[in-house]
Amino acid sequence: MKTAFLFPGQGAQTVGMGADIAAAYPKAAALFDKAGEIVGYDLKKICFEGPEEKLNSTEVSQPAIFVTSAAILEVMREDAATAGIKCDVTAGLSLGEYTALYAAGVISFEEGVSLVQKRGQAMQAAADASEGAMVSIIGLEPDKVAAICEEASQGDVLTPANFN
Numbered sequence: 001m002k003t004a005f006l007f008p009g010q011g012a013q014t015v016g017m018g019a020d021i022a023a024a025y026p027k028a029a030a031l032f033d034k035a036g037e038i039v040g041y042d043l044k045k046i047c048f049e050g051p052e053e054k055l056n057s058t059e060v061s062q063p064a065i066f067v068t069s070a071a072i073l074e075v076m077r078e079d080a081a082t083a084g085i086k087c088d089v090t091a092g093l094s095l096g097e098y099t100a101l102y103a104a105g106v107i108s109f110e111e112g113v114s115l116v117q118k119r120g121q122a123m124q125a126a127a128d129a130s131e132g133a134m135v136s137i138i139g140l141e142p143d144k145v146a147a148i149c150e151e152a153s154q155g156d157v158l159t160p161a162n163f164n
Contacts, residue, residue: 002088002089003080003085003086003087003088003089004087004088004089004090004091005073005076005087005089005090005091005100005103006090006091006092006093006096006100007069007073007090007091007092007093007096007097007099007100007103008065008069008092008093008095008096009065009092009093009094009095009096010058010061010062010065010094010095011136012065013055013056013061013064013065014055015047015048015049015050015051015052015055016047016048016049017047017048017064017065017068018032018044018047018048018067018068018071018072019047019048021071021072021075022044022048022071025071025074025075027071027074027075027078028071028072028074028075029044031067031070031071031074031109032044032047032067032071034109034110034113035063035067035109035113038110038113038114038117039063039113039117043060043063043064043067046060046064047064047067047068057124058120058123058124058127059117059120059121059123059124060120061120062095062116062117062119062120062123063113063116063117063120065095065096065099065116066095066098066099066102066112066113066116067113069096069099070099070102070103070109070112073099073102073103087103090103090104095116095119098112098115098116098119099112137160142160142163145160145163146160
């Protein structure tokens, strides 16, 4: 049997994430501290205590999710090695691809934090410069989503996309 490590993308963030693992494992806490030095602000405090609005901003949530995932990964690696479990494959959803690259040894932790910080900043700048918006609709059939978009568009462009 093969073992895969899968990593989440943006939207997985929640205030308090990583606090329990950082409290229990000094190695995990050290990654949050190192990330704070790289990004130039107290990422650990935002992850552990919020505020939620700050954590949800793209430029903060991307490094926050990467670091939390990397911290969990490092703790899992120790436990997996002890149990004889070897990771055969890594993958991630969108932002999670960067954590997968880190897990596979393609990029260093420092490179990963720097890359996702720049990615988050660029995405935030693009969103701030646009009049557009995006919303996530969960639990409706695609045809119902399309009908809602058509009705709400009132002559403007409103297009459903990214069905998962």
